[in-house]
Amino acid sequence: MRQLLLLLAVVLPLAAQAQALELVPTTLHLPAAQGRTELWLRNPGPGHWRGQLQVWAWDQQQDAEHLQRSGQVLASPTLLDMPAGARQRVWLLPASSVPVAAELAFRIVLAPAEAGMPRYSLPLFRGEPASPARPRLQVEVMTGGSQPMLRLQNGGTGHARLSDLSYEAADGQRRLLLRGLAGYVLAARRRQWPLPPRADGYAGGRFRAHLQDGADVILTPALPTIAASQPSGL
Incomplete structure (x- = not known):
């Protein structure tokens, strides 16, 4: 019994680290010209989530997914330190106010600072095409x-x-x-x-x-x- 209690004492802190953050919304949109959007994070606990928010340009070439670090979208804050029960708003805005003719795709990645913590990837799209009919x-x-x-x-x-x-x-x-x-x-x-x-x-x-x-x-x-x-x- 004592060995079981010692094992639980080791496993439970690791399990507490692996709790999921609540993210709203799960798909992000930026207007074609000016404007910004917000991402809300909440840590329901019981663990502590630390990490970095990264912006990646998202492309599909040769029937494969490609991600590349990008400065076309700015985020604030990028360093996240969220104890149990904390809420955090992240602002996202284009680095340039020049309108885009076609939609641009990005991935917002929440990269954990510690092993065993969950990692997240959310799509972000910038653009409001002149003809927003369904894709062909x-x-x-x-x-x-x-x-x-x-x-x-x-x-x-x-x-x-x-x-x-x-x-x-x-x-x-x-x-x-x-x-x-x-x-x-x-x-x-x-x-x-x-x-x-x-x-x-x-x-x-x-x-x-x-x-x-x-x-x-x-x-x-x-x-x-x-x-x-x-x-x-x-």
Whole structure:
């Protein structure tokens, strides 16, 4: 029993450090020209969270995610020291007042100072395109390799946030592929997902997903189905 109590005395402080911060909102937006936005943090306890807020430019190239430290968005404060029960407001604003024509994407990262503490990454988008209609998504299904791939090309000026991705076969049968958040396709970028093999090679069917505004979007692959000799990973 004494050994068990000693073990709990070691484990419980570590578990207390791993509590989650409450973040509001979880998706951030900055206007195209001037203006700022705020992020609220709350530490419900019982542990103490210390760390740094970082701004990363977010891009998608060669079917992969790329992050690079950026000075295009300013944050205050950047050093965070939050005991249990503390609340903190962080201001975010563009470094330049020059308007942007197309949406820019960033990741706001809360990097912990100590091992075992949780790390957070929130999307931030800057821009209000002149035509804020839903993103224009073009669909390709590549079946030439050992792993079928779904590729989405976003020809719009704003990002697409996809959730509950499913496939509807030609006979109307629907299969959920990814429950919850499937991922983002940034403006003028593309992204791809691996698909489970099907005997029909996904011919004659269509994909469906929900966008960030809750709309149900239908994604019909272009014909014919595009084959790739070697599918690239995401």
